[in-house]
Every structure is written in structure tokens, then in C-alpha cells.
Amino acid sequence: MTFIPKPKVRHPSLPRNDLGLTRRDYEGVLSTLCAGCGHDSITAALTEAIWGLSLEPQNIAKLSGIGCSSKTTAYFVGGAHGFNSVHGRMPAIAMGANAANRKLSYIGVSGDGDTLSIGLGQFCHAIRRNLNMLYVIENNGVYGLTKGQFSASADIGTKAKKGEKNLQPPIDPVQLAMSLGASFVARSFSGDKRQLVPLIQAGLRHRGFALIDVLSPCVTFNDHEGSTKSYAYTREHYEPVVNADFVPLEREIVADYAEGESLPIVMHDGSRILLRKFAQDYDPTDRVAASAFIQARQKQGEFLTGLLYIDESQPEFHEVNGTPDAPLNSLPFAALSPGAQGLAKILSRYR
Amino acid sequence: MPALTAQDRVNDFVIKIATVNGTGSASANALLMKAIFRSGVPVMGKNYFPSNIQGLPTWYEIRVTRDAHTARSGRIDLMVAMNAETYGKDMREVDSGGYLIYDSTWPRPALLSREDITVLGVPLARLCNERFKGVRTRILMKNICYAGVLAALLDIDLERMRELLAETYAKKPQLADSNMEAVQLGYDYAKQHFNCPLPLRVAPLDRTAGHILIDGNTATGLGAMFAGATVGAWYPITPSTSVMDAYKAFCDKWRVDPETGRRNFAFIQAEDELAAIGMVLGASWNGARAFTATSGPGISLMNEFLGLGYYAEIPAVVFDVQRVGPSTGMPTRTQQCDLLSCAYASHGDTKHVCLYPASPEECFYFAIAAFDLAERLQTPVMVLSDLDIGMNDWMCPEFKWDDSYRPDRGKVLPLEEIVKLEKFYRYLDKDDDGIPYRTLPGVHPKAAYFTRGSGHTQYGAYTEDSAEYQIVVDRLLRKFGTAKTLVPKPVIEMADKRTDVAIVAAGSSDGAVREALVVLAGMGIPVNYLRVRAFPFNDEVERFLAEHRLVFVVEQNRDAQLRSLLTLETQVEKSRLRSLLHYSGLPISSSFIIEGVLTEVAPRPLRSVAPVHATGTPAE
Helix, strand or coil: CCCCCCCCCCCCCCCCCCCCCCHHHHECCCCCCCCCCHHHHHHHHHHHHHHHHCCCHHHEEEEECCCHHHHHHHHECCCCEEEECCCCCHHHHHHHHHHHCCCCEEEEEEEHHHHHCCCHHHHHHHHHCCCCEEEEEEECCEECCCCCEECCCCCCCCECCCCCECCCCCCCHHHHHHHHCCCEEEEEECCCHHHHHHHHHHHHHCCCEEEEEEECCCCCCCCCCCCCCCHHHHHHHEEEEEEEEEECHHHHHHCCCCECCEEEEECCCCCEEEEEECCCCCCCCCHHHHHHHHHHHHHCCCEEEEEEEECCCCCCHHHHHCCCCCCHHHCCHHHCCCHHHHHHHHHHHHC | CCCCCHHHHCCEEEEEEEEECCCCHHHHHHHHHHHHHHCCCCEEEEEECCCCCCCCEEEEEEEEECCCCCCECCCCCEEEECCHHHHHHHHHHCCCCCEEEEECCCCCCCCCCCCCCEEEEECHHHHHHHHCCCHHHHHHHHHHHHHHHHHHHHCCCHHHHHHHHHHHCCCCHHHHHHHHHHHHHHHHHHHHHCCCCCCCCCCCCCCCCCEEEEEHHHHHHHHHHHCCCCEEEECCCCCCHHHHHHHHHHHHHHCECCCCCCECCEEEECCCHHHHHHHHHHHHHCCCCEEEEECHHHHHHHHHHHHHHHHHCCCEEEEEEECECCCCCECCCCCCCCHHHHHCCCCCCCCCEEECCCCHHHHHHHHHHHHHHHHHHCCEEEEEEEHHHHHCEEEEECCCCCCCCCCCCCCECCHHHHHHCCCCCCCCCCCCCCCCCECCCCCCHHHCCEEECCCECCCCCECCCHHHHHHHHHHHHHHHHHHHHHCCCCEEECCCCCCCEEEEEEHHHHHHHHHHHHHHHHCCCCCEEEEECEECCCHHHHHHHHCCCEEEEEECCCCCHHHHHHHHHCCCCHHHEEEEECCCCCCCEHHHHHHHHHCCCCCCCCCCCCCEECCCCCCC
16 A cells, blocks of 8 residues: 555546536545455446546445455545444445435445355345345455465365365355346456456446456465466456447447447336347346356366346346335425324224 | 231232233233223232243233332232133132132142132133134133133122223224123122122222323333334344334324325344344434334344443443343243443443333333433433333223423534634533533534544544553543433432431332332331432432441342442442342242341341342242
8 A cells, every 4th residue: 555645636628527527526544455456447347437427426325344345445435334234234234325315326345255155044145135236346366354264265186375275165156146046246357457447337237236346456465376366377367258338328329339249238217238249048037057168167267257148127126015115214294103093093902 | 917807908919810821811910900900999910921923821910009109019819710721829819718710610639729718610711612602702702701700709890891802893893792692601600609809809099090000111112103203223132122012103193294194213123132233223323213122132233322322422322131041041931130231231331221110100201301401411221120020911090291391402513603613613612511512423424523432532533552552531521420410310219207228219110119018107217218220320319228227129130130230320338229130031020029038137137248039929
């Protein structure tokens, strides 16, 4: 990390979004992560994506658990409330917050330890409820703050910094989410900002639970020879299968895409994502076929990236619960309490 | 206790009904209890049921009490022994001079008989088998039938029963008819074969006007709706589940927009208690009134998040309906055993605001107070009732509602204040009361702050600096001092004569203590009484303790948890506090307290400091 504060001076020619805000307006405090950490690239991608969507900072809520990844919610959109909760329990905080105010954009940032070990249950249940949020896993296969233990996403045979080999099978968040019926499943790499930024934008526009598992190498504890989550290994083995281009509603007309190569998906708010497929026989709207494809490639040592599965038709939590469009935290007290007359009527049953 | 003559027993006796769970006896017992209540005679009902769905022994105790006592007396005058499996034990429990009714369709073991009680046989199964068809119907009707037998023996007005059945089965009149037929069957049999009524009997009074019969969990759920709670998240656990059932049922009726059909509340069945409290904190952080209901094992699981709520200063309301511990314990039996684990829940220096309701009536009012306190103090507030209050029907004065009530949302900065600020800092003590200002997401970017359970400065920034850390935790302690002035004050009842002996109790022990005070006064032993209603303890509690030489601390747990809290958090000398501990899992009785006090006071001078422990038998 650096100890030099970011200068407040802004160049007048910095590009501005629809709200007239620059990328700098979407930054947070300085990162305290190690130089070269994959997580910082993801923070940059999040900043870029949110700026690009022209989201109002105060209408974003940033949520996280505990760990290196969970610290990063402080590093973007300083104008949004952040909540660094307890280890593995961010989905519960997100569920409650979302129940109280369905109008905000919820961004959860978690890690492989936070999501796949201590928080595995809550992660699964957030998917089950199709909680409307973007859930980013910054996945590095290792516990950083406690100095290099394997996490549940470590591959069989991968080596720790001190040479120890992992012999237990990994929990793959992508396959897990697919099997649980997740409505938006993506995988990316912190080193591929061009792929990641539109994926984040699509995830934010998705109505329901949007999972992006981002391989994010740990430069201090897991970037050595023999690790399957190092920068070198990741670059060698990742294979984009479906890239997503996010097309906001207002720009739809000028979008230019070639028929056949691209698959347009209409999001709930009317905006579109264009899926560019690299493998002709891959169908990101067929859960069973997509799962089989991902597993087959994984067996060959490749991990597929991109928007791997999407289903815009699944109802999210509020549709199932039947809550009104207005946030519950904005309802007037008169709409909530039946008053003295109501009480008398209720109690007549107990006389 | 002195022997009572038959004429003393009008409107003052105890019925116990032994049945098998899952056979519909709950409806028969409710019918009996409510019919007596509607005759203007105060009643108390206690259900002793197994953690099971069908086939295990279950008991229901109805105390007919003209003086409106709310606790068990400790005696049984009339036993309805419907369960062959427990027949012997049930017979032994009846007090001398009492009555036992059994199903004489089958012979009962000759060995099991007592000379000092009157045994009445009614061929309930035979009567119902002859009249009704279908196995299930016959079993259900057999139980309704004993209600009819009791109506004849105790002189309960049949019209009251007819009226109640008509209300219960308003939408299925044929069920009201068949149930009434079963009542009549038992009634007629008893009239023909026995001298009705017995000396124990019900005579109409006018002592229930303005009162209702309601359980604490229903009252709690009702209170949560009236307080304006919009998010309820929970994991099912006995004996708290019916809090959420009640909240949802009331909201389904009163919170659904008639035009759109949309629900003005979110009801979330969580994956576990860890998630349930997390959802409550998330919703409260975001400006909704949110709550959960649980019991001891759930409190254990919620500890981590309760610590976060305390340190990050997020409101939350937790209803803990206590049951017997430790571990899984006895889920369908009552205790007051979470006093310490709630007061200091979570690791590190934490203290929580706790409220101790003593009746369903207080469950209702404290539910509302809990939301106001949680938002005013920006901290989790726990309301500790127990299975006895939560799941039994209590006679209470009708709840009142003041339409001018508005929720106290605490120090939440509105937009117009935020825009005027140079910069917002979350944890400053601007008003010198230990309570900082907070902002809600979605209002203005200037209001943004970072909520964290890690060390933070008064400005809301991460810190590992000793001085900065201490500024915040010291202010939290000052906030707890402010809480002292806001929580409900204790209820103090002074004896007619001067005394330096007192009883201190909390929650559901109240009814038994108040009855004991009357009896003790009658024996020439005046005792003052303070009922603690909240933690932290107010100055009134401190003063009361200081003013008494000998204080009996009555509570329903083994380890004297209330006494421990009092010694930890007040200046009282430990040696002046004597424990009367009742932890059998049954609700405490007045006789237990009277006996406990008598071992130390009156004829004998003060001697031992050893606590008096209750025995575990249901008949003590």
C-alpha cells in the first residue's frame, strides 16, 4: 500500500457520466491491501462499472463479511453506506437490508473463505431466496489475513507457499450456484477488466441474485509455482466462453452487434446484455447443458469464464413476499398500526 | 397449608386434566377454561406438554381462583385421569379430600386406589363409541365429553359452552353441533349418576369484566405489529414460534393493502438463528423496525451478531421466550435461565438492555417499548419472557392503545440536517448522553459512513489506536448509563406493616410472589416486594436493596442468575440476598415461596445462607 493520500485536484477533462460525475467520485478510501493484489483490480472494475451505469452513490449499499476481500467495500463509492459485518454472515445483513429498502443497489463483496467455508449456508440460502443483489467472490484459494492456510476453493494438488499439497476437493461456487438454481452465474479473472466490467454492470441490472466468482490471485501467499490460483496459472488456463456486453436502455438503438454471434438478453428494466459466445455449442440459458459443459471443461483443467448462466424470469424475494413497490422503511406509521379501534376489534376474540 | 372446608372451595380449586397429546384435548381444555372465565370467575391455565407431536402424556391445569391469582397454588383438587399410562402417578397427585374422574369403559387396576379421595368413573369411550362414527371423531369427542361431565359436576353453565362452540365453529356449524352433542352426553351421564354439583364448584361472579384470556406470544406478536415492525426474521424454535405465527396472522389481516394485495411487511424464515439476527440487524441498519423471536439455544447462536449490534450501534429487537436449559434441555418446560447469557451476550465487553415482562399484558407493552428503546439507544434490546407466559393463556386487563403514540425513531438525521453538515461523523457524543447520531442509506452521499465491528474511532474510521478505541467503548458505557434512565422502572409493593424483609423477583415469578405475600401477611409476616422489569437496573432497585436487611431473590433457574446480576451490577452486599430457586421446569407455585420464606423468617431466627432448592416433582 501507499501512504500518500490521493490528491483532491481533478483534471477538468476527466470524463463525466450521466450524473455529471467522474470516476474519482466513485472511489473510496485508499486500499491497504498488498501491492499487486487481485482484489484491487476488482475494486477498479467495480468503480468503472458503477460509474458507467451512472448509479447515484447514496443509492448503493456495500456489504461484506470478514477477510481481505471484505475490506474492499471501503475502497469504492465513498458516497455509499458500507457494512463490514461478521465472518460469513454478509448475506443475512444483505437480506435484512434489502427487505427494508428494495430500491437500493446491493453490492456484496466476499472471499472464498467467507463464502465457501464459514458462510456457505448463508450463501446458499441467499441464492435460494433469489435475493436481489450483486455478489462478488474475490477467490484466491487461500486465507490471507491468517497467513496462507488453504481455503475451501483450493484445487486438489495445488501447493501452499511452504510446499504443502492440498488433497481435499474444492468447493466450486459456480457449480454450487448452478445446482442451487441461481439466476445469474458468472466467472471472471481480476486481470481481465474488459470482461469483468460489463459482467458487473449486467449483474447490477439483473433482478435477483447475481453471482460473479472472480479469480483474484493473492500475491503474497498464493502466487508461486505449483499454485493453481497464481497469475501465471490463471492466465494460462482460463477460457472465456461467453462475454457479456452491457447495453443500457438509453443506448440500445446505437448498439451494434452481428446476428448469430451474439445472443441478446433483455434485462428486467429493459436494458440488454449481448452475449458473445466463443463456443458455438454453449447455451447460457440452459442450466443442465451449461453445467455439463462447465464440468467437462473443468475436467480438462480449463475454467470457463464469462456469463455462464442467466435466467431473468425467476421471481426475486420481494415478488415472492408480495411487498409493495415503496420501500418498507418508507411506509407511514398509519399504514402499519391498526390503532385503538383496531385493537378493540382484535381483542374481542379473547374475551 | 391449612385444610380448607368444602364451602371454601366455591370458585377456588384446581382441576388437572391428564390426556395424550394430539387427541384434541387442547380444545376441550380451552372450552372449559373459557366457559368458567365467561361466568365472570377468574381462571389460570397451564399446559404441560411434551416435545412431541402425538401420543405422549400431556397435562392441563386449570385453577379456578376467585381472588384472581395468576400462579399455581401447588395443589390438585380434581384430576381428570384420561391417560392410562400416567394413571397411577396422576392419582397420587390429588390432594386429600379431592376427586378423580376416569374413563370406566375399561377396568382400572384395583391396586391403584385411595381411601382419601372420591373416584368417579364415567364410561367416556363407550358413550362416544355408541354415539359417533369414525376412529378420529370418537377420540376427539371423548375429550369434549369430559368437558360436559365437568360442566355437570362443577355447575358450569352449558349455555356458555354452546356459545363458545358456536363462535369457534362459526364457519362449520355442524361441528359446533356435534361437539355440543358430546358435551351434553357427558353432562347427562354425570347428572344421572352423581350428586351434582360437587362442593368444589363454579358460581357466577363479575370479576372478569374488562379482562381477556391471552397468551404472551400472541400478545408479543400483536405488540410488534402495533409498534410498526415491518421485518420479522426467525428460525422456528419452541416455545417462541407462536410469536411469529401471531405477528404474521395479525399482519395478514391488518397489513395487506386491500387494493393491491401487497403486504406491508416482510416475513422471512431464516436458515438458522445466526441468519435471523443478521437479517434483523441489516433491516434495522436500513431504517426498518425489525425483530426476531427465539429461545435459549437461539440466543447462544446469536451471540456473535449481538456483539456487532452492540459495538456498531444498530437497533434490534429480540424476543427470547425462555425454556429449560442447558443445551437442548426440556424444550416444552419453563425456566428463567437466560438472564445472564442475554445480559452479557457475545465476547468482549458487552452489556445489553433486557426487559422482563411478567404477563402477556406486559409482553404487549414491552414489545412496543423494546422498539422505542432499541432505536433511541441504537442497540439490541432483548425481551425475556418464558414458556409459562408465552404459551399459556393468562387473564389480563384488556390492552389499551393511545392513538397519539408515534414510534421513537431515535437520532436519525433527516436529509435537511444532512445537507447543512460540513461532514458527517457517526460516533460523536454531541448531546452528552452517550448516544450518537446515525444516518440511513439512500438519503445523501454526505451521510455515508462505514459500519464495522472492527475497532473504530468516534469519527467512524478504522482504528487500532488505543486512545481512539477507548473513546468509543467508554462512550458506550455512558450510553448504558443513559439506558438506566429510559428502561421501565421496577414495580414496588410495600407491606402494610414496617419490615426489613423483602422479596425481589422478575418476570413470570410475579404471580406466585404476590399470592405468597398475601398468605405471609396473613401469618403475621409482612414482606416488601420489588419486581425488576429491566436491565440495566435503575436507581430504584439500588435503593430498595439498600433499605432491606434480608432480601429473598426468587427466580426460576438453578444458578441464581438474577441474584448474580444484582450482586454484579449494584452495591448490595451479597450476604443479604437469599435465593429461592425453582427450576423443575414447571411454573413456580406460591406454596414454594411461602415455604422458602418460612424457613428463614418468623418463628426461627436467621441462620443458614444456603439457597433453598425446589424438588423436581410436579406436585410440590
